[in-house]
Amino acid sequence: MPGRTADNPEAESSRKRARRAIAVDSDDEGDEGVGEAQESRLNARTESRKRVRVSDVDGVKQARRVRRESTPTSDADAHENQENAPPSPRSPPRTQYELMRDNNFEHLQHQVADDQRATQRLRFRPNLLGDNAVAENGIIESVTCVNFMCHVRLHCQLGPLLNFIVGENGSGKSAILTALTLCLGGKASSTNRGGSLKSFVKEGCDRAVLAVKIKNRGQDAYKPEIYGESVIVERHFSKTGSSGFKVKSALGQTCSTKKQEVDELVEYYALQVDNPLNVLSQDNARQFLNSSTKVQKYKFFIEGVQLQQLDNDYRLISESLEQMVAKVPDQEERVKHSKADLEKAERLMEELEGNKQIRLKLRTLRYQLAWAQVVQEERELSKRERDLAETNIKVAETAQEVEDKNQALMLADERLERLQEALSLVQDDEDGIERRTQEADDVFKRLKAEIGALHAHEREAHETLKTKTESVKELEKKIAEEQKRLEDANGGAHTIKLRELDEAVEKEKQILKDIQEHKDREPELITNHDNAQAALGKIADDVQRKRDEITAVESRIKRLEEDRGSPFDAYEARVPHLLRLIANANSFETKPIGPLGTHIQLLKPQWSSILEKTIGNNLNAFLVTTKRDEKTLRAMMNQVGVRNCPVIICNKHSLNIEGKEPDPAFDTILRVLKIDNHMVRDQLIIHHMIEQVILIPERVKAQEVMFDGAPPRNVKACLSFHDRKRGEGLRLSKNSHGGISTGPIQPNQNMRPRMKTDSDAQVALSKESLRQIESEYRLVIGEQRQLQQEYQRCQRALAQHKKGRDTLEAQRTAAGLAIDQVKEVLDDFERDDGHLQGLRRYLEEAKEEQNHHGIQYGMLSAKKHDKNAEAEKAQKRLKEERLRAKDFEKRLEKAQSKLKTARELRHICLVEKNDIIARVAESAEQKAAAEARLERQQANVEHMIKEAQGVSRERVYIPDGETHQSIEKQYLTLRTRLHSEERKRGMDEKQVHEYLGRAKQAYDKVVSDLASITDVNDRLRDTLTLRLEKWRKFQRYISSQSRANFIYLLSERGFRGKLLLDHERKALDLQVEPDRAEKGGGGRSTRTLSGGEKSFSSICLLLSIWEAMGSPLRCLDEFDVFMDNVNRAISTNMLITAARRSVNRQYIFITPNAIEGRNTLDKDVKVIRLTDPRQRTLADH
Secondary structure, rough: OOOOOOOHHHHHHHHHHHOOOOOOOOOOHHHHHHEEEHHHHHHHHHHHHHHHHHHHOOOHHHHHHHHHHOOOOOOHHHHHHHHHOOOOOOOOOOHHHHHHHHHHHHHHHHHHHHHHHHHHHHHHHOOOOOOOOOOOEEEEEEEEEEEEOOEEEEEEEOOOOOEEEEOOOOOOHHHHHHHHHHHHHHHHHHHOOOOOOHHHHHOOOOOOOOOOEEEEEOOOOOOOHHHHHEEEEEEEEEEEOOOOEEEEEOOEEEEEEHHHHHHHHHHHHHOOOOOOOEEEEEHHHHHHHHHEEEEEEHHHHHHHHHHOHHHHHHHHHHHHHHHHHHHHHHHHHHHHHHHHHHHHHHHHHHHHHHHHHHHHHHHHHHHHHHHHHHHHHHHHHHHHHHHHHHHHHHHHHHHHHHHHHHHHHHHHHHEEEEEHHHHHHHHHOOHHHHHHHEEEEHHHHHHHHHHHHHHHHHHHHHHHHHHHHHHHHHHHHHHHHHHHHHHHHOOOOHHHHHHHHHHHHHHHHHHHHEEEEEEEEHHHHHOOOOHHHHHHHHHHHHHHHHHHHHHHHHHHHHHHHHHHOOOOOOOOHHHHHHHHHHOOOOOOOOOOEEEEEHHHOOOOOHHHHHHHHHHHHHHOOOOEHHHHHHHHHHHHHHHOOOOOEEEEEEOOOOOOOOOOOOOOOOEEEEOOOOOOHHHHHHHHHHHHOOOOOEOOOOOOHHHHHHOOOOOOOOOHHHHHHHHOOOOEEEEEEEOOOEEEEEEEEEOOOOOOOOEEEEHHHHHHHHHHHHHHHHHHHHHHHHHHHHHHHHHHHHHHHHHHHHHHHHHHHHHHHHHHHHHHHHHHHHHOOOOOOOOOHHHHHHHHHHHHHHHHHHHHHHHHHHHHHHHHHHHHHHHHHHHHHHHOOOOOOOOHHHHHHHHHHHHHHHHHHHHHHHHHHHHHHHHHHHHHHHHHHHHHHHHHHHHHHHHHHHHOOOOOOEEEEHHHEEEEEHHHHHHHHHHHHHHHHHHHHHHHHHHHHHHEEEEEEEEHHHHHHHHHHHHHHHHHHHHHHHHHHHHHHHHHHHHHHHHHHHOOOOOEEEEEEEEOOEEEEEEEEEOOOOOOOOOEHHHHHOOOHHHHHHHHHHHHOOOOOOOEEEEEOOHHHHOOOHHHHHHHHHHHHHHOOOOOOEEEEEEEEOOOOOOOOOOOOEEEEOOOOOOOOHHHH
């Protein structure tokens, strides 16, 4: 398919410029000239637009319109004009401009070479074309007419490339082009359809509306941020002659109603609706294609390629240049007059030189007169400066005292804090020391008593053991003697039974040993049982405590949700009554401020209890500014019964803490509080250093910040939350000596908050605390369940132990029975003599008693030895604890004494600081007053200096002893003398100087104007010469290109011919030879051609001219009226082929003939068929 593709980005980006220039591609020197000509044409058009806005070119346009309207419209007129054409001899140019423009037509002397180069460009032009490219902007999308000409509503949707509008007469084909011309700013006369807009309003209607929709996409779109992807231009006009424009966006929103916007849009896209060859109306098409003469064709040509427009613009430049040149003689005459005035003024100045000494003396006196007043004011200023310096010294001394007192108070605070921490540490040991001393004393006394009792038991057991041992020895001796006697009498059976008896006794001893071991394990089981029972009781206490905490938090939440009462509920009950008395009292110099807690809002409620405890009773305090107000307030407090509200005397002036706060990354007490009174803030800073106490929730992070290296700058202490004890906090600090301390903060959880907080935030915080406590409660319940299981296991182990003990007792009973049975057998042997049995029984009893008392004696001895060792340790511990108690009493007394002294010292420092702050305020007021007086005096001095500088820029010396009055007297005397001489001259010195200045200024101005006019003329002449040179190149290469294109287009049908362009005679003619057999003929005149051949030749001429035009829009009306079918088909195919070669151009061809069945029709060709308005249905509207 012929044409170029639309996907080439380089072609898209350069399309705007390409369609405004000639498409000429060559590498020789002639092509460079074409490029310069194109650039000249664009520049000339731009300058033409600027000129049209300031110059009157309506005459030129009107003349052009008259010439266009006077174009012949019939064959008779054509013959008549041809007969009246200029004679063949060349006539000389009429004006100087035409001489410069034409330059004897030397640029047209190389016609053969120019035609050869143009032919080569055409020959090497690619024949194979791709798909035609659709322009992204600058093409007409649709034309709509309402009540226009004979149409109620006519709408035509155009294609982006080639459009054929076909239809019968009266269907509105030509109305489309007429509406396009009028809507885009063209004049009614340029359409050859009417003399004014009102003639286009449909008969029977009052108003008509035209609308043209222009595509506006891509990188080169016109104001896309305003109009979007389309620009809709509407023109409204009525029968009364009124007319107006509307420029709308793609959404239909009106963006402008100015014709200037329409002109700028048309100029931006180079639509050229007034160009007779760009929008070739029906009449112009008929004249151009069929009836025009040489002169008319030439006019069409130069207007179509914009040569005539450039010529008119350059002609105006030439006329302006001639007017500027004509002004030069007048300006030279002004220079002569100005020079004469300057010479006269210089003569008067020479006369003034004779009185120079008098004028100098008078000027000096005038300067001294002005500066004498400045000297007087400066003396007063020096006095004010001395007063201010003394006041500054006093303020500096007072400020130094404040700094000293601040330092002293800071040291006192640090010492007080250290002593409080030391006392707290000492007091923390009090309970432990008393408890340990009492425990040691109780243990020692108990051990002494136990040792005494053991000693008595030991002596008694020793005597008893000794007696039992002697009894056993005596009985054993008797038994041995008796056994010997019986053995001799009974033989060995008795001995066997005795052995069985020994075995049974040994078994019984083993059972007794097992019973003893069983008893030894019993205390451990009992201890485990008791420990499990105690742990279970302790965990039960923890469970109950968590339940109590849950109940307390739930109560607090309920109280917060239900009780939104008075902000004074946290204070004493009589505080509201006290506040009413204060509000109604008139005896205060300044109304007291308080309680302080009501002026404080806590921004982070999670710190509420800790900060309440830290600030303490000062939240109940009232602030006054005088001692008298303090006495009055205390009397009122006693009257209403308020006892727990301190009264603090403070200063009204605010403290400056700039540069004394920590890094903004840390929260301080001050930063989490919103305080509505600066006096409240200052007292909290003085008493609690709230600007230098930081808040860090995590204890570990707080310790890292405070104790790992030096504390942060301007940080005195840090508050954090306790790790395990909910609601409690820790205070971490580090003194100047490197000592660190950590003290607990134990708030009263039942106390209501005195500082204002967001109730919803408090409720949310309490609910979060409740959730955490409930979680802890569940953990404690789980631990209680585990301890319950352990307790039950200990109970089972104890029961099992008891069961084992019962088993061992049964075994011991069985062993005793076995022993008794053996003894009965032995009794049978000893029935004759019961003496041996009795001895053995006595021996067993004696041995048992001996063993029992031996064990008892050994146990008592070992126990006594252990008790003695324990008693010695207990005695030593008791002595140590008593020494510690005495040392603790001394340390406690010493710490309390130091703390008391430190508090008294801090109170003294605080009072002295408040006094010095009051003195600072007084000094500041005195300094402000002194500064105000100094500023006023400085203003007076500056004012006097400005007035004096208005007389003399430089300061003059005032002789000693001279005053303003004496200088004024001398000045008046000399001025009177000088005035008498000036009256003789007729002009004073000032007037002479002014006259000379004016004369010199006028002379310089006229000389500068003359030089400027000359320079402008030279530059304008050079510019005109350069532009005319480019215009000639433009004329030369457009002509050669048109001639070559014409010959090429004729060859499409096998015709021969040429285009005759005579720029000297302003004539354009065609010579065409349609007969191929005439090889030697040079061509015939168009008058000898048939109607179809003549129309075909005119089409070739039109296409060759179109190649030299840069507009993206080409319109042609009824181009084939006088053609037969063969010429019509060839011309149509030629138009389509030429249009496809012109990438990104839109063509509108109007013909009353059908064009179906053509081989060249494709998707880039849109055929629009219009019907007669009388045949349209209502649905079409």
